[in-house]
Amino acid sequence: MSKPGSTGGRPHTGNKRFISGVVEGFYGRPWTMEQRTELFKREQKWGLNTYLYAPKDDYKHRMYWRDLYTAEEAEQLIALISAAKQHNVEFIYAISPGLDITFSNPKEAAALKRKLDQVKQFGCRSFSLLFDDIETEMCPADKQAFSSFAHAQVAITNAVYQHLGDPEYFLFCPTDYCAAFCTPTVSQSSYLHTVGEKLLPGIDILWTGPKVVSHKISVESIEEVSSVLKRPPVIWDNIHANDYDPQRLFLGPYKDRSTELIPKLRGVLTNPNCEFYPNFVAIHTLATWCKATPDGGQRDVEMGDEEQDPFYSPQKALTLALTDWLQEFLSTDQPGGRPAARLKKESSDEEPMQTDMGESSYIPGPGENPLYTAEPLTLDDLKLLSDLFYLPYEHGATARTMLQELDWLKTHSWDAAAETDKFSQSVEWRSRAQRFDDMCEAVVQMFNRLSNAPNRSILYDLYNYICDIKSGVGLARAYIKTLGGQGRPSAQPMNDDPEPWGFRGGLSGEFQRMLPCHGNRDLYRHPPMTAVYCIRSYCPEDKMEVERIFTEMKSAGDGRVPLMMQPPLICDSLSTGEISPSPQCGLVLEDEIGVCGYALALIDAKPAAAKIQRAVSDSVLKDFPSLVTIQVLPRVTDPSPAKRMIGQLLSSIRSSGSRGAFCELRQSDRRMLDFYTKLGSVKPIQITGLPEGILAMGTSL
Structure with missing residues (x-):
């Protein structure tokens, strides 16, 4: 582990190193111990230095925060903390007592200290108190003891911090953790002003930006909140978080955060997708971003030709991440992997790679079906995958093109059947329909190659998502074929007795379709009508x-x-x-x-x-x-x-x-x-x- 004051080739603020890494802070099934150990290896390899343990659905982190860990649980945490140290990753243990703590009760404070003392005995030296996503109304006892909610939180946080011996890394998450939560504004928030003035200066404060899931984080917004908090914040970044929507996954690059932010922050921690393996891109591109400063040491790729940020290009960072991720897909070293399937070779005279089947290897005879061969996954496949599951506020380029083409084909479908003076438009419609069909086919082929990738652990995390997008694309494809007069294909989505995959979304989808203005917040906005009728x-x-x-x-x-x-x-x-x-x-x-x-x-x-x-x-x-x-x-x-x-x-x-x-x-x-x-x-x-x-x-x- 880097010594205090050492940046390990990364930017720093004051005499502390810049915190960079991952927070496991989502709602849903926590990662396994094996996955966390794999994360530490990746962080060390990519130059990140921190892991914040804060899974919302770990009972003893949040709901049953008072309960001590059992001997078996302690053994797992000891091993995890040790693994983090082995890979030069700072393990920060977070606890969330805010659901039901009585701040004014000395027994509650004692229970909190006892729990953190136990974790300290496991070898942990860094801690965090989280008061996010809780009710802001104090109980009567706390109202008598404290003048405000902020004073109550600050009092117990300072007491715990001092009890633990003023740890070098100690993080505090406020209840108003983004600008949208502040009343009336960040600069006029009495809650934040109390936190900034009363919280001991050695305690760092977590902040998600303008919103819970921030589209962009500007330098000006960070300067504003830093002034109120009297210290630069640590960004808890939810840009890749997907725990709020089970149908979304985010495989786009870390973006819309200027590298000018780095010297104005104490650090950045990404709170990514619930699924572990798809977070390769989120974490990899964050690591590239963290290095992308004039004094940030060796950068992964040169970024100098970018207009928006001379030190970081999201697209170059994405390509770099996907190139490395492709090797993970083709590897069988991951837990749950399988022997590599037969892959078609570029050269037809090379023998295909065979699975190890011993002497019983089957060879088809004359006139029999040849053995199944799996097309190898390509970088273009992963670029398409990323485009289809990009970021919360935008689709990737290919996804946007598909939506635009589908919208145009729907709007101009009458031209497909037109004749005489509309013939040229009819030709254009059919040409663009073929283009859309080709893009749909590329999604299907990407799905097939992903399904045959040797690394099954990654596939299983992705499978529900890629099945869903393949089905959605198939419905759109069938619809356009029908508009073009190409009969009624078997996948035709509109008939009197459709299959269940013809009406998507289940009960949630039914509710949404019944609500007024459903779709007015879609990422793809329909282009404005050219005429008002x-x-x-x-x-x-x-x-x-x-x-x-x-x-x-x-x-x-x-x-x-x-x-x-x-x-x-x-x-x-x-x-x-x-x-x-x-x-x-x-x-x-x-x-x-x-x-x-x-x-x-x-x-x-x-x-x-x-x-x-x-x-x-x-x-x-x-x-x-x-x-x-x-x-x-x-x-x-x-x-x-x-x-x-x-x-x-x-x-x-x-x-x-x-x-x-x-x-x-x-x-x-x-x-x-x-x-x-x-x-x-x-x-x-x-x-x-x-x-x-x-x-x-x-x-x-």
Whole structure:
């Protein structure tokens, strides 16, 4: 272990070395003793120097803090503290008595000192008192003894610190441990001012930044809190913590913390993912960051070409970490590993690596299936994995691209079925759909190679997450194939009787979908609409505009057939204004240019049918007595306004007592055919005597 004042090649503050390392401070299953020992080895290798023992769900750390450790538990802690010393890692034992301690009771203080004395006997020399995530209301006895909650915490912390002999490393976590918790502000917080003024100067204070999970931590914010606390803080960094959401994992780099912070801090401890093995990136990149100062010794990589921070590049640090992590994946030295699988070689004339199966090694005969070979995991696979599980406030570049492409493909799906003047857009849609499909396929292949990696310990920590993202990508992939008219694939997510993986999220997902504004905090914000649409009631003055749209779209429908030779539809008389829509059954769509669409209906379709002498059987009119028509100009690329119009129209028809509605379409009108088909509730119906090139669709109400 480095001597007091020695930095071990790392930055320092005053005569103490800069604290750098890991806090095991999350909620959930604590790490195993073997994993912690592995952590110490990594910290020593990467130049980190501290481990803070603070697992929230270790009963004797928090809930049963008064209870002494048993002989068996003591043996484990002694071994752990010894392992930390062997690897030059400062072991800091933390205890959280704040759930139920009575500060004014001398017996409580004695119990706390007795517990820490026991740990001191195990060989521990550094300690921490944590008062995070607790109720701030004092009990009546403490209210009589102390003028404030801060005074109560400071009194017992100072007493314990002095009882232990003023340890060189002693950390205090305040209840207001981030700027968001301070009332009214950091600089005006009476709680923090009391802590800063009354806490003994040898005690360091933990701080998470502007928020519990801070997106960015600025130099100015640290200078502000340091002034109030009268000492630089130790950052407890939750940037990679995932205990608040079981569906999230963070494999992105340590970032959005300038290296200018380092001389203004006492240290940085990362509180990472609950799963041990995926924390390779979080800890590795933090180590790179800690070295990235002008006087920080040998840096891992040169960072001088970066504009934002001349000493640290998150992307270079990430690549460095993933390169090293790849070797871990391919290693069988980890606990739980398996013999390396057969891996395909770059050169076809090399023999594949075989598992050690002795004389019983199987060789397939002529005409039999060849032995299964696992594709080797690549650095690109790990970069993709990191992009898909990046950081709390942002997705990686590939994930952002996939979301943008999916959004574009959804918005412009009408163009996929368009013809004539929209042909170029249709080509673009299909090209981008293929690009999206290729990206989805890359995720599937990454999953396959990860699943075959020799190091099973890492895989098992990742497995739930990579299964989930593979399934989500598969649903999106199937949806886009359907939009492109490529049939109904087996993974089609929208049908009348879906498999359970077709509706994700369980009860939690159901609750979220029922809440208003769900999704307004998504990391991927939908790009702003290029147009604002207004839906209003149809009035007689709209007759000419509606007829203009009808004529324009009929002309564009099939250029091979002259307009006058196209057979009439029953609904044409509605669009031309020869018959007025029923009351409350006419809608017009407007954008910034003008009228760009309409939706009209007749409660009783018989007059319109009679006008063109179209015979419609009574059985059809019994089930579908009403008639609808809708048309939207090609410049409306968003299908949502049209869906809203038809929804309102069908609602009005239903209110009139009608049992159903039908429409007639020209087969050349691929765009509207696609629209009605995707509504789901509108199905083809049989009407005898329809002219060639015309079909009917209907929906029950």
